[in-house]
Amino acid sequence: MAETQGGRSLVVDAVTHRYPSGALAVENINLDIKGGEIIALLGPSGCGKTTLLRIIAGFIAQTQGRIIIGDDIVDALPPNKRAVGIVFQNYALFPHLTVSDNVGYGLAARGVDKATRQREAQRLLELVQLPTMSERLPRQLSGGQQQRVALARALAIKPSILLLDEPFAALDKNLRLDMQIEIKRLQRVSGITTLIVTHDQEEALSMADRVAVLSHGKLEQFGSPSDVYDRPQTLFVNTFVGSTNRMPGVVVAADRTEAKVRLDAGAEIIARPAGGALTEGGRVTVCIRPEHLQFVGDETGFAGVVGMSLPLGATVVHEVTTADGSGVKVSQARIGETRALENGAAVRLAPLAPSLANAFPATL
């Protein structure tokens, strides 16, 4: 086996896949992933992210487009020739083989002799911090330990790409954070290009260098976690990643960088045209995150009535009903002595900054 191939690039070039029934699973996906990056494929279930993962692994032959790993177009290669490591959601450890044989399985398939295999398996088990478990059977391990074994097994073949399918879904919350740190550490050590499929936005934002957000088989946005969170390009991204208030309104004036929007709630605010150019007089949906709204003392914002205040530890969330009857949430950091708001109190609200209000052309 050659030396480590960690850090090879991965290009998903205009990949489209159609099910035999004719339905589109993924449509024209383009991803240009640099060697050594951690990428998260984020989207709700049924968005096509698992299909894309299986296309990259070679289990599904895409209808159109190419997969390029390093300098090689791998479309003609079956999964067992692609050297793509996969950690399955349920780990898919071989139940009848010991931990050591599980880890060494890929090496055995490459004709590596038993002694070398065991030595390599032991080295990898030490890497994933399970050096004493080599003779156990998978069912004798906890969920987190099984995942470490699955990871060691995938890394044993020195894959050029590592694919993780919902890797933390089956773990409880405390263990999840441990494993996220662990995987990030291993990825830094090996420098291996890693793709994580997840429906959990926190996971995607915390683990990945860049996040690809998918919805209904289409790539909505591909960018850094802060791009996706702070500068969403579509209404879907803005609502799926993090929480947001959706406020309908009409464009009063717009240029490429700023738009003046008259909210139905009764105020004119400056917003960022997030999904492309806006036309004057067109209806828009303005998204403002709860933490990007503030209470203002003057007449600049829109009016509302406080319904309920929920103290959530570090933040306090207020539910405010606006003049047009819709509800918005405002989240305030608890700094020192936070002003208590009574039920029914009249307030005025405004976005913290124009760049934090994203205006999207209304779809309905």
Added chain:
Amino acid sequence: MGAAPASRDVTSYGMGLAAPLALFFLLFFVAPLLQLLWLSLHNDTTALHWGLGQYLHFLTDPFSLSVLGSTLLLGAEVTAVCLVLGFPIAWLYQRVGPKLQTIIILIVLLPLLTSVVVRTFAWIVILGRQGIINATLQSLGIIDTPLKLLYTQFGVVLALAQVQMPLMTLPLITALGRIDPNLDDASCSLGAGSWRTFFRIVLPLALPGVIAGCTLTYAAAITAFITQSLIGGGQMLFMPMYLYQQASTLQNWPFAAAISIIFLLAVLAVVSVFTTLGRMSRGYGGA
């Protein structure tokens, strides 16, 4: 549900409920078996003189031993044919859509829905001198004289394999269905080809089903009186028919009883080999 006293052990209900069946077995299975054993321990046909003569006779008689041998061999052959033909069907079943699954299960179960006698006569029609196979081959000019298919070991194995196939296929379908399909993908992604995946992953995990299927098929094949006798005809003699002749035709009940006991022990020996293998493979059954 009534409020049963909490202290009562739940297993004690089971014992009481099993009593009728236990009584039934005692009367109609254990008692006749003991009678058979008693009968076999007599040297004369009228069962007056005790002795191991019948067993000695069987074990020193080359003819009797050859019948036992060919019967056990027949079982092995039928089991092997069922395994080789049944495994791909079971494998296929796990990989097709629900519609095809229904069709496969119907085809698998179909033999069970018709009487053994009917199925065996169908094989006579197929295998006979003027049967379907010979007629087809002759009309195609491939052979001049009819092949002897009926009353051969080949014919008996073929017919028995078809008759006993469900006993092999159903446990295999169950065993293969319990294997996580991701294991296939995992093996493949680790660089293993389909043969390695089959022999290292699928077959070891399906082993409990293989053993169950083999045990059932074997036991059924060697005791299949009707099919053995009709397809085998007068020229092929297997234990069930041998036993029947001794008991019904020759009225030599003690010898027939001894044959039964020896046959029973031989079958138990083979089945216990299977179950020992099964127990060894159960180490990882609970995946």
